[in-house]
Amino acid sequence: MPAVELVGVTKRFGPVLANDGVDLAVERGEVHAVVGENGAGKSTLMSILYGLHRPDAGHVLRDGVRVRLRSPADAIALGLGMVHQRLRLFPGLTVTENVVIGAEPVRRGVLDRQAARRSVAELAGRYGLEVDPAARVGELPVGVRQRVEILKALHRRAEVLILDEPTAVLTPGEATRLFGMLRGLTAAGVSVVLVTHKLGEVLAASDRVTVLRGGRVTGRFVTAATSADDLVRAMIGRSLRARGASLAVPGRTASPSPSAPAGAAPAPYALEVRDLGVHDRDGVARVAGVSFGVRPGEIVGIAGVAGSGQRELVDAVTGLRRPDAGVVLLDGRPAAGGREERVAYVPEDRAGRATAPEMSLADNLLMGEQRAFLLNADLVRRRAAELVGRFAIRAASVRTPISRLSGGNAQKAVLARELSRDTPVLVVEEPTQGVDVGAQERIHALLAGARDAGRAVLLQSSELSELRALADRVLVMFEGRLVAELPVAEATDERLGAAMTGAAA
Template sequence: MTPQPSDLPAGAVEAPAVELRGITKQFPGTLANDAVDLTVRHGEIHALMGENGAGKSTLMSVLYGMERPDAGSVRIDGREVSFGDPGDAMAAGLGMVHQSFKLFESLTVAENVVYAAEPRRFGFVDRAAARGRVRELAETHGLTVDPDARVGDLPVGLRQRVEILKLLHRGARTLILDEPTAVLTPAEADALFAVLKSLAAQGRTVILVTHKLREVLAVSDNVTVLRDGRVAARLRTAATSADEIAAAMTGRAVELDRVHAPGTYGEVVLGVTALSAGDAVREVDLTVRAGEIVGVAGVAGNGQSELVEALAGLRPVTAGRVTLSGRDVTHASAAGHRAAGLAYVPEDRHAVGAAPAASVADNLAMGHHRTALSSRRGLLPPAAVRAHARRLVERFGIKAAAPELPAATLSGGNLQKLLIGRELAHEAPLLLVEQPTRGVDIGAIQNIHDQIVAYRDAGHAVLLVSAELSEIRGLSDRVLVMYEGRVTAAYPKDELDERTLGLAMAGGTTQRRDAVQDGDED
């Protein structure tokens, strides 16, 4: 059992909950961590920040036993440890909540929480004891959830609570949370922050790995910033600011939360009338005009992704009509949508947006092979492909060791830059873009935002789907909110605020369809 402060002899100093000393980890061609020190004390919420490739994920992988360091040591409660796998880390009191929840949707909350660590009676699983254990943990830590509810029926915020309860049931004293608010509404994020503060007050330790400055300032006690594999700053949250953290991450001043000026609207480029796509998308009406960015906000799972797939020709339309630049593309293929004037950045950059096994250069050529890089007898000119890749790599700051290497060697953020650059280079009348800056560092976010606005100002139409409300508010000329598969509210730029959007995302606001559809607020 870990000594509590009151258990220590007079004058004794409590050992840190987690201490990493001189952690160095090198991969072929990359020094991911370079003599990194990190100290996290009991009862502390410690934020770990940095740009893509700064070394955050590698450092946490070392701590959680997923990677072995080349040099350095790990100490838990003052005792040096060597983890061979995450099981060893869990046995030492560590627990990690990943971005992608690892739950069985067909099982109940209680069954998920106690899975592989079930209370038993006479050799059988004691279901009553399991439910009682979940109720006890939920009440103690402010994680209210019904033990008998099926996980598949729960909203994402409650599923996250189940993940935390799983760790607490297994005795986790230090919790590592990786981008925990990526799929939460503002209200759900605030509820999570309250839970984390309660856990810290009870002596638990939290390491928060995130890109979001707002949540760091709202909930953390201290911040460690990594840059290029090294510690760039150690900051006390109460004595720092978002600007200082951003400067430490990037090495330069960054303009945060910029709200771009509205565009100058032209003719309708995308027209959607009473569109349905199975049960996921129901009677959606919307328009996007040239010179306009229309944002779509909503909690994950409310039909945004399915709407985008239908508009890109990747999901069958069961009712309604879609026009692109005056051409009916309701039932057109993905290639037909592209030919009609669509550029598309999907949410899933690995499975849909890119071919990870193909080279960076070949990925950047995709979609351009019939236009700027027109093939000769079915073969693309290698010199033209390389020159095209070099231009886009430089323009969008894609960190690639060589264009000939597989796209799989890129970090998630750099793969996202690849997709953005490739699609903007099409100069298509309509850009359909999902989560354009997910997993992208602060400096690159500013560049991508500027590129999207410049695309709009060049006379193109943009339909933007994002879970980041600051991104929606900063870029959009008009915002639509989706709830349970329908567009339930619309707001012009001058009426946007986070509270209003958060209420609508939670289903608390419904507007008439005609107000949602025509977008003629101006």
């Protein structure tokens, strides 16, 4: 008998049919992957399973018994747990406090700290989820914070764990560790529902796969007997440019553009950073002595484990943060300070930093361009519709508030806006995070197109295969410094990995 089963689940949002008669059975002790294009209905289905949304039709069985999920509290009481993509922890509290909050062991009406710490340590040990129970969550790397979220669910006796795009925020090393931990959980009988866009992860970490397309189930697979191509065909109804298993490592969409013909002087930098230093609020150096340049028609990649200073470097380049030392030069002239008009920017935290959630998709797409379209509603709609088509953004209409779009479609909207701006410099963080495989391919082609059009592109990514596919050179950051610069031909996993962990410094 499945641990949990969704039967005939249908859910509408106004005109949008997000789930359409979906059946999904999750067995005890399995990792069940749920995949599909952006907007296919994955998050909606997970929200129904966790009591966040009520289905219009259909129901949920837990251990074969029909249950009612009116809220997450009902779901938790039934042994369901969910780790959201945006972690919901209290940074100022300790690991233990975060894990037990809302389900604290009490003695004579007060929190029994010792019992709490013991129980967290015991849980962590049992499932191989290493954490320091006394550490403050705000100071932990994101991979460890995610472990805290999992512990929190297990502390509430979750037997079914729902993970919605859990590796979007993780480094490759952290992701590998996560999947190792999931194996520990399933061996103990816990079931895991894994939503992800990374087909390599699906093939490596799941037992079975359910594919959604347009809200319906279009494929059910036993992982061991399937391939990336089978999954893609069920997801999008065709193969991806007949590259089959090479999906995980997309090929270069155009030949690397030499910055200058042999013998000629190299072109001047469109973006140059000299001796840059950035401190955080506590005066700790986040970036120190960083110098590099990006020429027109070139993509320079930035690699590094999370927290190595990439964020602060990009903040300084885009004018979001004033450097404490050094200069940023655009076309040889110092940047004016403040948000820089000549730099288009796709931040990693697109929802938080790059959208106005209550504004429409059209307004979000044309943000910054409104002056040119001054109140000409018709022109705005036409231009927005053009971008929606070019980037295959799925939305009920361009008037829909962007917060109502699926995660990946909101991401595509930010990419569409920034990639289509006509700036000499383009800075992109994690361009394919959270977008489906079809869109990944399109985004790579668009970045290569920006390069070929002569823009200088600075690309920060935690996907080494993405850097290899697109960048001409890869810069590696470690503890705020540039520790390596590798031409793409030399940027192997081994060499990048060594530099990223400081071994090659």
